[in-house]
Amino acid sequence: MTKDSDALRRAIEAATDGDLVVYPTETVYGLGGDALDPAAVERVFELKGRERSNPLSLGVPSADAALRYTNPTEFAVAFARAFLPGPVTVIVERGDAVPDALTAGRDRVGIRVPDHAVARELLGETGPLTATSANVSGRGSVTHPDDLDDRIREGVAAVVDDGETPGTESTVVDPESRTIHRRGAMAGAIEAWLDDPPV
Numbered sequence: 001m002t003k004d005s006d007a008l009r010r011a012i013e014a015a016t017d018g019d020l021v022v023y024p025t026e027t028v029y030g031l032g033g034d035a036l037d038p039a040a041v042e043r044v045f046e047l048k049g050r051e052r053s054n055p056l057s058l059g060v061p062s063a064d065a066a067l068r069y070t071n072p073t074e075f076a077v078a079f080a081r082a083f084l085p086g087p088v089t090v091i092v093e094r095g096d097a098v099p100d101a102l103t104a105g106r107d108r109v110g111i112r113v114p115d116h117a118v119a120r121e122l123l124g125e126t127g128p129l130t131a132t133s134a135n136v137s138g139r140g141s142v143t144h145p146d147d148l149d150d151r152i153r154e155g156v157a158a159v160v161d162d163g164e165t166p167g168t169e170s171t172v173v174d175p176e177s178r179t180i181h182r183r184g185a186m187a188g189a190i191e192a193w194l195d196d197p198p199v
Contacts, residue, residue, distance in 0.1 A: 007160045008122060014157035015126040020044060022134045022148065023122050024162035025114035027087050027170050027185065028141040031152065032059065032122070032129035036069075038101040044130045045101075047155040050137040055103045057089050057110035059131030061123040066111045069095045069128060078199040079175035084113040085120065087185035089131075091174040102130070110172060118162050143167040 011021040011032075018040050020033045031048065033040035035058045045052055060066045063080040072080065072092035080090050094109040103109050112131035114120060123129060133141040136149050145161045153159065169184035178194045180187060 007158055008118065011122055011158035011160045012125045015122070015129060017157075019157035020047060020155060021122075021129075022145065022152065022156050022159040023119055023129075024116055024160060024165055025112075025119045025131075026116045026166065027114075027168050028143055028165055029134040029145065029148070030059065030114075030119070030130075031132050031134040031156070032126075034126070035059065035102055035128040035130050036097055036099065038099040041099060041101040041130060043155075044132065047152060048132065048135070048137045050132075052101075053104050055106060055110070057112045057131040058098065058102065059112045059114065059119070059123055059129045061120040062113055063111075065123075065128075066090075066092075066113065069097050070109060070111060071095055073176055075197070075199065076175045078197070079173075079193065080111065080113075082193060082198075083186065083190065084111070085115040086113070087115065087168060087170040088112075088190065089170045089172040089182075091172065091181070092176075108174075112170065116162075118160060122160065141167065141169070 015021050033044045063084045070092045076092045089110040143165045171184040171187045172182040173180050
């Protein structure tokens with residue numbers, strides 16, 4: 001449990017009401033809005049100043065929860081079970097509930113299951129949230145709430161402060177095509193798994 005459980009409760013209520021929140025992960029602080037609500041997703045893009053053609057990831061509390069919103073192959077499920085929760089974004093085919101706004105109209109979506117108890121508690125209560133760093137696009141990722149840009153701080157309804165985060169980026173991988181789109185945490189282990197999958 002975060003040292004500020006009141007902030008976590010506020011964040012759960014705010015995100016459920018369609019507002020945006022900042023939450024900690026095992027990499028950097030994330031900016032969360034209801035990932036299944038196009039209006040909330042649009043507010044995330046607006047607040048970050050992010051290009052609409054640059055899709056957002058779907059944050060969920062477990063690999064099993066991701067299956068409710070996606071249509072992964074058996075191989076992708078095996079990969080997800082091997083590396084999630086963890087600092088990995090797994091790209092799979094999206095389900096019907098995932099809006100075009102989140103994926104920039106693409107038929108695939110990045111799944112993120114943070115290896116962070118507070119983040120998973122939040123996601124378990126709210127349902128899927130956007131999983132994107134809590135920074136203005138083009139600026140550095142935020143590893144401590146004190147470093148949030150004023151624009152972000154003023155644009156969210158709650159900030160869940162769990163102190164400093166490590167700051168390593170997640171590795172973005174499409175297991176089906178064996179493609180690593182962004183090398184980050186655990187990239188070596190991911191490559192080894194993809195080169196010789198134990199399934």
